[in-house]
Amino acid sequence: MAQEYISLALKNLVIARAGGRCEYCKSPAEFATQSFTIEHILAYSKGGSGVEDNLALACGGCNAHKSDRTEAIDPLDGSTVKLFNPRLDKWNDHFEWSENFSEIIGKTPVGRAMIDTLRMNRSGLKNLRLALVSYRKHPPQQSE
Numbered sequence: 001m002a003q004e005y006i007s008l009a010l011k012n013l014v015i016a017r018a019g020g021r022c023e024y025c026k027s028p029a030e031f032a033t034q035s036f037t038i039e040h041i042l043a044y045s046k047g048g049s050g051v052e053d054n055l056a057l058a059c060g061g062c063n064a065h066k067s068d069r070t071e072a073i074d075p076l077d078g079s080t081v082k083l084f085n086p087r088l089d090k091w092n093d094h095f096e097w098s099e100n101f102s103e104i105i106g107k108t109p110v111g112r113a114m115i116d117t118l119r120m121n122r123s124g125l126k127n128l129r130l131a132l133v134s135y136r137k138h139p140p141q142q143s144e
């Protein structure tokens with residue numbers, strides 16, 4: 001797949017803006033075994049460019065499952081919805097944590113469709129979240 005050059009300054013801005021966490025599943029890059037990606041919210045192959053407003057920090061898993069999708073299906077009512085856009089949408093409007101913080105729960109069709117499509121409750125992620133709770137690295141603070 002074709003890529004375009006994203007400057008180091010822009011990469012650093014995207015990482016800082018995301019608080020070093022995947023902007024979808026919120027896992028922290030500092031505890032990941034695979035490197036995170038600066039991803040195009042609207043895929044490069046679909047005309048998305050490498051401007052600040054089209055870039056997000058994503059973990060390898062979320063990025064791979066998202067691929068070049070622009071929409072997904074809500075598993076609850078079967079409706080097709082646009083993907084969550086971390087530049088336009090607020091995470092807390094669409095998602096919340098389960099009581100023990102191990103799972104992400106979708107509050108809206110967009111939230112549910114994202115969790116299903118990006119597999120945001122992968123078993124490794126759930127285990128990691130539980131472990132990180134004891135290190136006070138999870139859940140993310142409001143400012144993150």
Ligand SMILES: [Zn+2]
Binds near residue numbers: 026
């Ligand atoms: Zn992720």
